[in-house]
Amino acid sequence: MEGPLVELRNVAVSYPAPSGDRLPVASDLTLTLDKGEMAYLIGPTGSGKSTLLKLLYMDVPPDFGIIRVAHYRSDTLNKKDVPFLRRSLGVVFQDFQLLPDRSAFDNVAFALYATGKRGRVVKERVMQALSRVGLSHRAHAKPHEMSGGEKQRACIARAIVNEPVLLLADEPTGNLDPRVADEIQKLLVKLNNQGMALLMATHDYRLVREFPARTLALVKGRIVEVDPETL
Numbered sequence: 001m002e003g004p005l006v007e008l009r010n011v012a013v014s015y016p017a018p019s020g021d022r023l024p025v026a027s028d029l030t031l032t033l034d035k036g037e038m039a040y041l042i043g044p045t046g047s048g049k050s051t052l053l054k055l056l057y058m059d060v061p062p063d064f065g066i067i068r069v070a071h072y073r074s075d076t077l078n079k080k081d082v083p084f085l086r087r088s089l090g091v092v093f094q095d096f097q098l099l100p101d102r103s104a105f106d107n108v109a110f111a112l113y114a115t116g117k118r119g120r121v122v123k124e125r126v127m128q129a130l131s132r133v134g135l136s137h138r139a140h141a142k143p144h145e146m147s148g149g150e151k152q153r154a155c156i157a158r159a160i161v162n163e164p165v166l167l168l169a170d171e172p173t174g175n176l177d178p179r180v181a182d183e184i185q186k187l188l189v190k191l192n193n194q195g196m197a198l199l200m201a202t203h204d205y206r207l208v209r210e211f212p213a214r215t216l217a218l219v220k221g222r223i224v225e226v227d228p229e230t231l
Contacts, residue, residue: 003068005098005166005197006033006056008223011065022063025051026221029065033199037167039191039207040228041201045220049201052218053168056199057089070165083096087115090159090196095169096151100145102152104130105139111158129157133187149180156187160196167191169200173207185211205231 009070011029014022025048033039041049054060056069058077067074072085098107108126117125130136133153143151152172159167173181185207192198202208208215208218215228 004032005035005037005070006031006199007066007068008032008055009066011055011067013048013055013060021090024221028222029055031216033166034196035094036192036195036197037214038189038198039200039214041199041214041216041218042226042231043205044123045203047151047218048221049218050170053091053170053199053201056166056168057086057091058202065076083114087162088165090156090162090164090167092152092155092159092167092172093167094174096143096155098151098154100143103142104135104146104150104157107154108158108161111161115162116150122189126157127159129176130154132160132191133157136181141178147180148176149183150182152176152184153187156184156191161192164196166197166199169198169202171201171203173202173204178206182210 008029010032012027014024017023031053041052043049050149050212051060055062055067056073062074063078069085069090072081099110105126108129112122112125127136130139133156135150135153135157138150146154176184181204188198188200189211208231212228215226217224217226
């Protein structure tokens with residue numbers, strides 16, 4: 001029987017403190033996420049939501065415990081394999097992280113160039129990704145010419161252009177007004193319904209209630225499953 005897409009077993013993580021000691025962020029993270037599953041990750045600022053996502057794309061190493069994403073394991077992963085792991089993931093950031101002097105098309109294409117793609121395949125896949133997020137008509141717009149919602153759509157297109165099995169979204173609606181936040185959330189749910197697993201960190205409990213899914217709370221360095229209707 002095939003295992004889960006994502007698995008964390010007894011993972012602890014900390015950051016270096018100015019004193020030279022380690023500042024603990026989480027002490028016993030245990031989690032599974034199946035292929036095609038959607039889950040929210042909630043918790044107050046500083047609870048470790050962003051750190052957990054960074055653990056999954058191996059931007060932060062665990063102090064101990066095991067992380068498995070697809071067929072990659074943190075305890076056996078070579079440094080040269082990290083880019084290949086990340087190609088199986090898509091990451092959506094709250095602050096967009098778009099190249100300011102490049103168009104929406106070029107920002108999305110950058111993710112393909114990084115994997116060695118060139119020529120016609122780039123144009124076809126970029127326009128397909130922009131179409132999936134409803135932004136093909138703004139392909140030539142630069143970030144300063146886009147609204148907040150359009151920037152986030154461009155960010156999502158960049159995240160999905162390599163057809164990842166898992167989408168990690170870090171507060172993707174945090175800088176958006178409620179109407180635009182709902183539009184972006186509907187888009188993320190649609191992508192999940194098309195088969196892409198989604199783990200979304202958020203502090204917007206209204207969205208969690210209106211678009212219910214499995215909900216995981218970070219509490220004192222551990223993951224606890226909660227009922228979204230109680231939020």
